[in-house]
Amino acid sequence: MPPKYHIETSQAPNRFQKITRSGIIAWEEGCLKCARCVKKDCVYQVYEKRNLDDRQMLDSLDSVCMDCFRCVQNCPNRLIHKGLNPSYKVLGDHYWTPEIISGLWFQAESGRIPVSGAGYGGPFSGPGFDAMWTDMSEIVRPTRDGIHGREYISTTVDIGRKVMSLEFGPDGEIISPAPPLVEIPLPVIFDILPWSPPGDRIPLSLLYGARALGTFAIIRQSAINNAVREFLPNAIIYVDGNPGGLNTQLLRSARIIEIPDGEGAIALQERLRSMNPDLVVMIRMKLSPKTPEQALTLVAQGAEVLHLVADEYGLEEGKDPLFIKERLKEVHLYLVNKGIRDQITLLGGGGIAMAEHMAKLIICGADAISIDIPLLAAMECRVCRRCKEGISCPVELDDVDPVWGSLRIVNLMAAWHSQLLEILGAMGIREARRLRGEMGRAMFFEDLEREIFATMGKRG
Amino acid sequence: MTGFHFPEIKNAPSRFRNALGKYRITITRACTNCGLCVEICPYGVYQVGSKRPKASCEHLCLGPSCSKNDFYCAERCPEKAIHIRLNPSFEVLGDRRWPAELLAGTWHMAETGAIPHQGLNYKTGDSGGGFDKIRFILPKENGNDKPVTDGDISTAIELNRSGDSRPKVTIPVPLYLGGMSFGSVSIVTMLSRARAAVALGTFCCTGEGGYPEELMDYDDNVITQVATGLFGVREDTIKRVRIVEFKYAQGAKPGLGGHLLGDKVTPRVAQMREAVAGSALFSPFPFHSVYSVEDHKKHVDWIKEINRKALVSVKVSTPTDVDMVAVGSYYAGAHIVQLDGSYGGTGAAPDIAKKNIAMPIEYALPKVHKFLLAEGIRDKITIIASGGIRSAYDMAKIIAMGADGVCLGTADLVALECIRCHHCESGRGCARGIATTDDELTDLMELEWGTQRIINMYSAWRAQLVNILKRLGMRSVAELVGRFDVLAHMDYIRQEEIEGELD
Ligand code: SF4
Ligand code: SF4
Ligand code: SF4
Ligand code: SF4
Numbered sequence: 001m002p003p004k005y006h007i008e009t010s011q012a013p014n015r016f017q018k019i020t021r022s023g024i025i026a027w028e029e030g031c032l033k034c035a036r037c038v039k040k041d042c043v044y045q046v047y048e049k050r051n052l053d054d055r056q057m058l059d060s061l062d063s064v065c066m067d068c069f070r071c072v073q074n075c076p077n078r079l080i081h082k083g084l085n086p087s088y089k090v091l092g093d094h095y096w097t098p099e100i101i102s103g104l105w106f107q108a109e110s111g112r113i114p115v116s117g118a119g120y121g122g123p124f125s126g127p128g129f130d131a132m133w134t135d136m137s138e139i140v141r142p143t144r145d146g147i148h149g150r151e152y153i154s155t156t157v158d159i160g161r162k163v164m165s166l167e168f169g170p171d172g173e174i175i176s177p178a179p180p181l182v183e184i185p186l187p188v189i190f191d192i193l194p195w196s197p198p199g200d201r202i203p204l205s206l207l208y209g210a211r212a213l214g215t216f217a218i219i220r221q222s223a224i225n226n227a228v229r230e231f232l233p234n235a236i237i238y239v240d241g242n243p244g245g246l247n248t249q250l251l252r253s254a255r256i257i258e259i260p261d262g263e264g265a266i267a268l269q270e271r272l273r274s275m276n277p278d279l280v281v282m283i284r285m286k287l288s289p290k291t292p293e294q295a296l297t298l299v300a301q302g303a304e305v306l307h308l309v310a311d312e313y314g315l316e317e318g319k320d321p322l323f324i325k326e327r328l329k330e331v332h333l334y335l336v337n338k339g340i341r342d343q344i345t346l347l348g349g350g351g352i353a354m355a356e357h358m359a360k361l362i363i364c365g366a367d368a369i370s371i372d373i374p375l376l377a378a379m380e381c382r383v384c385r386r387c388k389e390g391i392s393c394p395v396e397l398d399d400v401d402p403v404w405g406s407l408r409i410v411n412l413m414a415a416w417h418s419q420l421l422e423i424l425g426a427m428g429i430r431e432a433r434r435l436r437g438e439m440g441r442a443m444f445f446e447d448l449e450r451e452i453f454a455t456m457g458k459r460g
Numbered sequence: 461m462t463g464f465h466f467p468e469i470k471n472a473p474s475r476f477r478n479a480l481g482k483y484r485i486t487i488t489r490a491c492t493n494c495g496l497c498v499e500i501c502p503y504g505v506y507q508v509g510s511k512r513p514k515a516s517c518e519h520l521c522l523g524p525s526c527s528k529n530d531f532y533c534a535e536r537c538p539e540k541a542i543h544i545r546l547n548p549s550f551e552v553l554g555d556r557r558w559p560a561e562l563l564a565g566t567w568h569m570a571e572t573g574a575i576p577h578q579g580l581n582y583k584t585g586d587s588g589g590g591f592d593k594i595r596f597i598l599p600k601e602n603g604n605d606k607p608v609t610d611g612d613i614s615t616a617i618e619l620n621r622s623g624d625s626r627p628k629v630t631i632p633v634p635l636y637l638g639g640m641s642f643g644s645v646s647i648v649t650m651l652s653r654a655r656a657a658v659a660l661g662t663f664c665c666t667g668e669g670g671y672p673e674e675l676m677d678y679d680d681n682v683i684t685q686v687a688t689g690l691f692g693v694r695e696d697t698i699k700r701v702r703i704v705e706f707k708y709a710q711g712a713k714p715g716l717g718g719h720l721l722g723d724k725v726t727p728r729v730a731q732m733r734e735a736v737a738g739s740a741l742f743s744p745f746p747f748h749s750v751y752s753v754e755d756h757k758k759h760v761d762w763i764k765e766i767n768r769k770a771l772v773s774v775k776v777s778t779p780t781d782v783d784m785v786a787v788g789s790y791y792a793g794a795h796i797v798q799l800d801g802s803y804g805g806t807g808a809a810p811d812i813a814k815k816n817i818a819m820p821i822e823y824a825l826p827k828v829h830k831f832l833l834a835e836g837i838r839d840k841i842t843i844i845a846s847g848g849i850r851s852a853y854d855m856a857k858i859i860a861m862g863a864d865g866v867c868l869g870t871a872d873l874v875a876l877e878c879i880r881c882h883h884c885e886s887g888r889g890c891a892r893g894i895a896t897t898d899d900e901l902t903d904l905m906e907l908e909w910g911t912q913r914i915i916n917m918y919s920a921w922r923a924q925l926v927n928i929l930k931r932l933g934m935r936s937v938a939e940l941v942g943r944f945d946v947l948a949h950m951d952y953i954r955q956e957e958i959e960g961e962l963d
Contacts, residue, residue: 025548066886069881073476118882119848120805124590133817133819134816134817134818138779422810449952456945457946
């Protein structure tokens with residue numbers, strides 16, 4: 001058994017004042033100067049702890065309040081109120097919601113998984129990933145002990161082509177060629193960011209984080225320079241330019257390279273492979289209704305890893321786009337039907353915003369996932385997309401210290417790893433590899449609604 | 461059930477100086493303290509003050525919708541000194557499952573024992589699915605030739621339907637109060653619930669933290685819990701009660717064991733659980749001795765042997781094969797199977813588990829009911845629904861979807877003025893003194909008050925259930941079980957299919 005994968009976390013405080021859901025409004029006018037002001041009774045000592053951030057001229061009062069409402073309810077002159085914070089409501093957009101973004105901040109700061117009391121407070125279900133639930137096991141199947149330490153739940157997955165059968169020589173030695181396979185201890189790789197402020201500091205943070213975690217960050221061929229060279233063992237170079245321009249030295253030492261889908265993809269894969277037989281080549285494909293067919297063709301031609309990418313919202317290309325989880329299910333099942341699913345690795349990415357999305361996409365057929373925006377959010381990005389327009393970043397990410405940035409990313413991934421263990425532990429599954437495609441251990445909104453509710457109100 | 465007298469309702473206003481209401485009333489300096497508003501408001505919103513009246517019960521105010529009444533104070537005030545508008549803090553309250561109106565409506569029932577008159581939605585939340593999309597189809601009023609009167613309607617249910625030789629246990633309301641351990645809630649909270657259970661003729665479960673001595677006066681109304689951690693489980697505690705509950709899993713953290721943070725493990729808690737103060741307590745998951753229905757039966761037999769009169773309840777969560785789990789519980793000899801849906805729960809749990817693992821109760825319960833019907837054993841076992849039942853309407857709906865009754869937790873805490881801040885586990889625990897073991901915070905609540913608030917709320921629930929049954933022309937809550945035909949899901953029913961009105 002390999003050593004247990006453990007991610008070291010450490011508190012990595014925010015650089016900027018957090019944007020919280022609600023704030024406190026306390027009027028001075030009309031104050032009765034009570035012998036004991038309710039502000040002194042705050043269990044969390046919010047009023048004592050408040051301070052002013054001079055960089056942003058913001059009062060920290062709101063971000064420490066825990067919403068118990070006691071001061072609001074006890075001030076005799078009703079001078080204290082709570083109000084929704086308008087800057088919270090406008091964080092992100094319909095998909096990258098304020099709840100998701102602030103949840104990512106919390107995990108990146110602390111490395112802890114979000115835990116709360118008093119049940120679940122969100123919507124019944126929703127589109128995309130919110131339209132499915134995962135299974136649990138009432139009795140003993142390999143247990144949850146893995147989470148607390150006695151047993152081992154592995155989150156390791158492999159990237160590369162798998163051999164379907166072995167051939168043996170006359171003396172019992174294996175003679176079938178073993179294609180290269182790269183193991184990652186967490187089923188996550190870091191994708192190219194859809195947008196970000198300029199400079200080396202952000203990619204360096206990603207690469208640094210990938211190295212600490214033992215995974216990989218995809219980086220464009222055109223972005224390779226001296227600053228990132230040190231991290232190349234944890235980089236997946238994306239050949240977006242002329243492959244001839246790739247430095248042979250670099251090619252020989254690379255473990256994984258990504259190439260775009262298209263006409264000469266397989267030929268390019270073979271060419272790269274001939275220069276470095278240990279290289280795993282990933283083909284990056286935009287997810288579309290044609291993906292299942294294309295995937296089948298590529299596998300038949302010898303593709304080993306397909307990286308299927310949707311947009312920032314998890315949507316494929318084309319009119320009436322399908323959500324990534326839906327299309328991935330279809331690709332997975334199609335390849336299963338054709339009997340070739342196990343030969344290749346499928347990576348899915350685009351719209352993965354929470355740890356549960358990772359687990360759910362794997363259940364829907366991905367071997368591993370790629371993430372992008374959460375990496376920025378780990379570093380306090382507000383998903384305002386001002387950088388995309390060339391406007392200055394409100395949290396000055398172009399100036400981020402890669403050491404701090406990578407700590408935040410490592411913290412976030414540690415929290416995601418723990419949450420994946422929660423899901424696996426509850427299901428009684430001991431290996432992330434075995435979670436892949438386990439749709440029978442999930443429950444889907446459409447099926448349940450049809451089964452349970454559609455007959456309501458009908459006689460007989 | 462004969463001879464049972466429902467407890468008296470007594471007013472139990474907020475423990476805090478200002479109850480939280482939907483509207484905010486301000487009286488400007490123009491006020492001459494004529495006292496008219498104090499006199500005309502039938503809801504007692506105002507109190508006489510020295511300089512001007514005080515809107516000390518503004519949470520009882522009808523808000524601007526009162527303008528149609530001739531007692532509308534803002535209109536009648538000769539100086540036009542009264543301003544009524546939305547309370548800005550109200551917007552911050554609650555969440556999609558328990559929106560501010562449902563919280564305030566529940567507080568109102570706990571205070572007065574009556575349904576809210578302020579126009580608050582106290583029936584559903586805003587979660588966009590499940591209960592919140594389901595309505596009763598009630599025949600138009602007076603459609604009945606044989607009107608049923610309230611007194612004729614029974615809300616009692618029988619918990620032992622097995623036909624074995626153990627005692628019958630009938631409760632006059634189709635509900636009991638679920639396990640919340642000492643440690644996760646304060647002793648005052650725990651005792652308030654137990655005493656309310658006594659008054660309502662029903663039960664309250666200990667949760668997994670042991671059996672505090674203070675509960676011993678209420679033995680006949682206590683369900684003792686045996687959970688995976690076996691904290692505080694003793695032969696003696698199993699022998700003294702009428703129902704023993706096996707907790708296999710719980711909805712709030714399906715597939716995960718209980719978890720009490722070290723801060724909450726005070727010397728008292730530690731003593732009761734036979735553990736060390738200050739160190740976090742994990743219950744393992746699942747029962748490590750149960751690999752099959754046969755193993756499960758051994759557990760049930762063990763309890764039945766120790767206490768030859770007790771009924772056995774099995775609490776499970778809602779996995780894909782929840783129907784098989786329920787059948788297994790029946791064959792293992794359980795009298796009650798409690799299905800705990802994934803959206804409820806009170807204790808701390810990882811958000812990822814609460815939201816994603818296992819099914820909401822609205823799916824699981826009908827699945828199990830229909831499966832047991834098909835197996836021909838539905839009338840031999842009592843099905844209790846829990847995990848996400850927030851209101852009398854949720855209770856009535858889940859019964860129409862196949863439950864015999866419900867088990868509650870969160871609603872009780874809301875009656876005690878839980879504000880659903882979700883911070884029960886931070887620092888010293890609940891700042892409102894409900895889910896805490898901190899002495900000073902525990903003192904924020906009095907036992908009499910807590911007991912009465914819970915009694916009041918469930919009395920209001922019962923009245924609503926009686927009203928629904930009456931409008932359906934039913935004489936007993938047992939008639940409502942599994943009546944999917946009186947329900948409609950707003951997304952799937954067409955207007956022309958509805959005969960009657962939706963509620
Ligand atoms: S409780 Fe209210 S009125 Fe009294 S001193 Fe504090 S802010 Fe002023
Ligand atoms: S609402 Fe509660 S936590 Fe917030 S400042 Fe007031 S007393 Fe403190
Ligand atoms: S905070 Fe805004 S500007 Fe800064 S990286 Fe994020 S999206 Fe870009
Ligand atoms: S901490 Fe908040 S959610 Fe928990 S019991 Fe207290 S008021 Fe309710």
